[in-house]
Amino acid sequence: MSFPKSTQSIYSISPYIGGDVTPTGFVRRVVLASNENPYGPSESVKKVVRDYTNKIHCYPSGAANNLRQAIAKAHDLDHNWLVTGNGSEDILHMLARTFAGPGDEILIPQHGFGVYKIATLAVGATPVIVPRVDFKLTVDAVISRVTERTKIFYLDHPGNPIAHYLTNSEIDELLERMPSHVLVVFDSAYSEYMDASDYHSGTKWVQKYPNVVMARSFSKAYGMANLRLGWLYAHPEIVDPIHRIRPPFNTTGLSQAAGIAALDDQDWISHCVSLNKENLAKFISNIEALNIPILPFASNFVMARFNDAAKVYRYLGEKGLVVRPMGAYELPDYLRITIGKAEEMDELVTVLKSCPVL
Numbered sequence: 001m002s003f004p005k006s007t008q009s010i011y012s013i014s015p016y017i018g019g020d021v022t023p024t025g026f027v028r029r030v031v032l033a034s035n036e037n038p039y040g041p042s043e044s045v046k047k048v049v050r051d052y053t054n055k056i057h058c059y060p061s062g063a064a065n066n067l068r069q070a071i072a073k074a075h076d077l078d079h080n081w082l083v084t085g086n087g088s089e090d091i092l093h094m095l096a097r098t099f100a101g102p103g104d105e106i107l108i109p110q111h112g113f114g115v116y117k118i119a120t121l122a123v124g125a126t127p128v129i130v131p132r133v134d135f136k137l138t139v140d141a142v143i144s145r146v147t148e149r150t151k152i153f154y155l156d157h158p159g160n161p162i163a164h165y166l167t168n169s170e171i172d173e174l175l176e177r178m179p180s181h182v183l184v185v186f187d188s189a190y191s192e193y194m195d196a197s198d199y200h201s202g203t204k205w206v207q208k209y210p211n212v213v214m215a216r217s218f219s220k221a222y223g224m225a226n227l228r229l230g231w232l233y234a235h236p237e238i239v240d241p242i243h244r245i246r247p248p249f250n251t252t253g254l255s256q257a258a259g260i261a262a263l264d265d266q267d268w269i270s271h272c273v274s275l276n277k278e279n280l281a282k283f284i285s286n287i288e289a290l291n292i293p294i295l296p297f298a299s300n301f302v303m304a305r306f307n308d309a310a311k312v313y314r315y316l317g318e319k320g321l322v323v324r325p326m327g328a329y330e331l332p333d334y335l336r337i338t339i340g341k342a343e344e345m346d347e348l349v350t351v352l353k354s355c356p357v358l
Contacts (some may be wrong), residue, residue, distance in 0.1 A: 009121045016114050019324050029320030032338040035301050037223035042268035044261040052254045060253035067256040074263040083242050084251045088189050088217040088230030093119045098241050099183050100125040100151040107153040111162050111329045116154040136164050139174045152183045161336045163298040167198040186214040190299035192221035210235050222262045227255040276300050280339045286349045300339045308357045309333050319351050
């Protein structure tokens with residue numbers, strides 16, 4: 001018996017594995033594997049979720065008009081330049097489906113977010129890896145890999161799992177040198193955590209360059225990962241074809257209502273970001289005192305290098321602390337550690353001190 005075959009490039013995809021994996025012998029108690037906001041969403045979001053039961057039988061707004069208006073108001077943007085999606089992953093996939101196909105190339109940063117390669121192969125395009133130098137991207141490395149076949153460049157801004165970003169001046173240079181036929185996608189999922197003076201989420205470049213788009217997420221700082229909500233900001237000429245292929249109801253009414261409530265409570269976001277900054281600084285100090293090397297960091301996680309990362313990962317898991325191994329990103333010596341609550345990070349440091357192998 002034979003079965004229908006999918007597009008050949010799909011068989012090159014390694015399925016995405018999230019941080020919810022709990023190997024045999026692990027105690028899933030403190031999860032620091034998925035870069036989630038440990039404090040969750042605001043109380044206003046929780047109220048929306050509790051009160052939504054009488055609307056579940058109704059279809060949502062396909063274009064998410066009220067949510068797009070709320071996003072536009074919160075960020076001082078034009079709602080006609082916005083598209084919402086089922087998480088920012090949905091946005092990344094829609095961009096590939098809209099602007100690339102067989103024979104095309106998509107640039108992906110080395111050790112970049114796994115969805116970039118999945119979205120590329122899913123449409124039959126060829127992933128072209130841009131190498132990092134000392135874990136950092138350079139403008140020259142990006143531009144040197146652009147060809148006439150290049151259709152998209154996924155720019156992690158900042159990166160995951162490599163928390164590096166191109167500075168404002170580097171991006172100015174990149175966009176001046178980038179051919180106009182290449183769509184530059186700012187994946188700014190962690191931008192709420194960024195306060196560096198040389199960082200910008202990307203909106204100003206969308207407004208200046210017609211080949212630039214920005215993707216954002218409600219999963220990280222907004223604490224809404226389970227509700228699956230993201231959005232894209234781009235010129236209407238870019239937005240139009242995306243709407244044409246967008247699934248009719250790709251965001252639920254519940255996620256739309258929750259997103260509006262979340263945007264209306266920026267004090268909660270500021271509070272969570274402030275706590276993350278405090279906990280991050282303390283954890284960095286503690287982990288450096290243990291002589292554990294870490295990569296340059298930004299946002300709400302760190303990448304720590306161990307002599308035997310696999311054994312450390314298992315030791316932590318057996319103690320109830322789940323972090324993220326990085327073998328799938330070709331970084332087998334590293335563990336990605338989300339910044340959780342203060343008491344969770346203190347416990348992690350205590351357990352690391354007792355770990356027989358680091």
